[in-house]
Amino acid sequence: MRCLEIKRDMGDDDIAEVTRLLDAAARADGRRPLSDHLYLDLVSGGHDGFAGLLAFEPGHDHPVAYAQVSKGNGSHAFELVVHPHHRYEMATIGPDLMDAALDVVRAEGGGIVNWWVFEPTSAHSALAESASMQQTRTLHQMRRRLPTERHATIDTRDFVPGSDDESWLSVNNRAFAEHAEQGGWTIETFSQRQQEDWFDPSGFRMHERDGRVAGFCWTKVHHDGHGVSDPNHSGDDGEIYVIAVDPDFHGLGLGSELTLAGLDHLAGLGITSALLYVDAANEGAVAMYRKLGFEVAATNAAFTAEVESRPGTVPERQGPC
Incomplete structure (x- = not known):
């Protein structure tokens, strides 16, 4: 039975534990899994609107997944990282963490939630659909040589x-x-x-x-x-x-x-290698970068939902922690 801990403040031990998970994901994927603003929110211990969700399973001395909610400019950002050794469990881990994260947003007054995914797969799309999220933005990573x-x-x-x-x-x-x-x-x-x-x-x-x-x-x-x-x-x-x-x-x-x-x-x-990120809908910027020799190398997607307010207290732990 999976255990879920929900933390509004991250202590040094919590940050170290999550960092080890992020490092494992980075080694497997060749990129850092959290965006900059979420990562800095994590390592600073968490600000207003922050929630860190750590999933544990019996027999494992490390979190099998981590999700984070951080409040941004008029919306909430959500990101999800599953340990490389447990990605076969994405079909159950993902919904557990997504539901808990959205409950956090509901309890804090609701609002728009954006989930950014690097190179989304059918599994990501299915999870988004289960949470009534729609793909609303596409972000290109563009590259060129120097x-x-x-x-x-x-x-x-x-x-x-x-x-x-x-x-x-x-x-x-x-x-x-x-x-x-x-x-x-x-x-x-x-x-x-x-x-x-x-x-x-x-x-x-x-x-x-x-x-x-x-x-x-x-x-x-x-x-x-x-x-x-x-x-x-x-x-x-x-x-x-x-x-x-x-x-x-x-x-x-x-x-x-x-x-x-x-x-x-x-x-x-x-x-000798340069990259940048640009919103695919910003056609003028995309055209400008193409003129400067950049080409699309990868694509990120944002899935979005507007969550209704449901005042209440979200428990710090779910399951047999």
Whole structure:
């Protein structure tokens, strides 16, 4: 009989236990299983709207699966990771964790829940359907080799921590006002990212016009064997992590130029493979990246449901823990 623990705060031992599960999944899949904002919510111990769900089975000294709910910009994000040795049980583990996670959202007032899945299979679609979730978004991972044939023609500078934080935050939140994951950031959210080992101010290219930040290109390096791997490439990967132009400066071609500035920086580090993520519905951005030599390499999908409020208390444990 499976046991399920639901935690609103994660202690050091809890984080270590979940991290071992995530590492096992990463070794099996060649990529880190949780998105950045959920992972940072986990390792910080959990914020308001957080719930970590750990599934255990008799005879196993490790969690067989982990699911997480994190509150974002006007919605809840849900992700599910099953230990590689227990994926044959996905048909029962998945629904157990999905039902418990949605109960958490119901108890907290309900709302929109987004479940992101990397390269969804029929099993993912069946689980989504059982929870009355519909596929609402498709996210392309696009890739190209470096260096590029073209290079940036605009001036950019390094991000300056402590000095650029507020101006960057303003541009980011204006550019992503309707975005569930990237919009609505706070200084605390941003500070978390700056504490990550991969954060490099020189890879965070800032462009100014008329004394204002007009746009930025924030890059990230995935070192060999970590992060998002390319099966045809054994070295480090460079990512265009976040890129945006302030709405006041739209129409000037800055999107392409900032992308090139980021790619120039990555190529200068000796990196030969670049990737980025873009919403498939953003046809203009997809077309721009294709013109810059990117091609679709993988696809993620978001399954979405609107959960009604059902006030009550969700038990901390389900089953014979």
